[in-house]
Amino acid sequence: MATANKTCSLGRIIYRFAASLSRVIALLIILWGCTANDFNAGAIAWKTYSNSRYGFEFPYPSNWTSLAVPTNDDGIAFISPQDNTVEIRGWASQYLPNDQETGKKLKSNFKTAQGVSGVMVVEVDQRVGSMTLTLTQSQVKYYWQGRSKSQEFPEYYRLFYYIAQQYRILKF
Template sequence: MARRHDSIIVTFVYKTGLAIQRMRTNQTVKPYRSVTDPRAARLSALASLLASLVLLTSCRTSEMPLAGTWKTYHNPRYNFEFPYPSSWTAEPPPDNQDGQAFRDPKNPQAEIRGWAGHQVKPITTKQAQQQTAPVPSSKANFTTAQGLSGALNVNIGPEISSMTLALQQGDIRYHWQARSPSQQFDDYYRFFYYIAQQYRVPPPSQQP
């Protein structure tokens, strides 16, 4: 009888892991049928508990650097800044100095980068007369520690997944992006989210 119970538990663990894997690869998972048998209900509850444990253990925080191991990148042209791990390597900046990227030396496909640029659109006299108030942004879903609202988007791809932040301050558009292999994105997610929160831009009076 004990072997039978162990077999049932192993089957549930396997199905739970398979369901989680399918969710990660954006595949449809068929819902389980309702359970009426009390013993089956207990096993179903056990399966849910095991699924929660699997999810918790998969969201590791080992990728978070320890205190005191951070550096701050400061852009010399647009004066924005964000933290990055001191162990990460800096990529050569572009000639226009609009930003820079940093890579994880242990995982070169994992990187963070920030950049900015002016968003100047010509406005005719008639358009200027009609524009009595700034158009509110409907895409803002994120607030940085600095208190600036922006749009934070997460894209889960088959191979590479990314987190992208866009902020608008005056006529300058600020961007930040983090990416990693999709199979490791859950390991980096909290780490990326923290850096996005710490992204800072200069006040309008100090913009270039």
């Protein structure tokens, strides 16, 4: 009986490892086809969202619809006219330099066209794919995010990447 339990436990471990490995491989395959270099921004009519409270801005396609602006005016979200599950959002918040979060500081891996360095995290699971940019300047954390269904994420990756590159901090 003990041998059967060990075999089942080993089988579960192997299954979990294989499932995790298959997710990583799927993500790599998705991102392998996603390069931002051939994105044609000129083919899109753009508007610019500007946030006066925190002093940031980013472009968005002019035919996207904004969701209700929060009463604290910390940011905004836009949804695609083709699919309301596809969204881009930008927001900011004050932070204290000795926050616990600073202990988990990730190494910068992204630079905006303005020259501001930050952290870009791309996550794709079975349901949702997202690209999240975090920038920190003068006790303010700036965030930008693009999200879509995971199976559509490769279609939006170039758009999301372009917008993240164009994100600007006005008080820089």
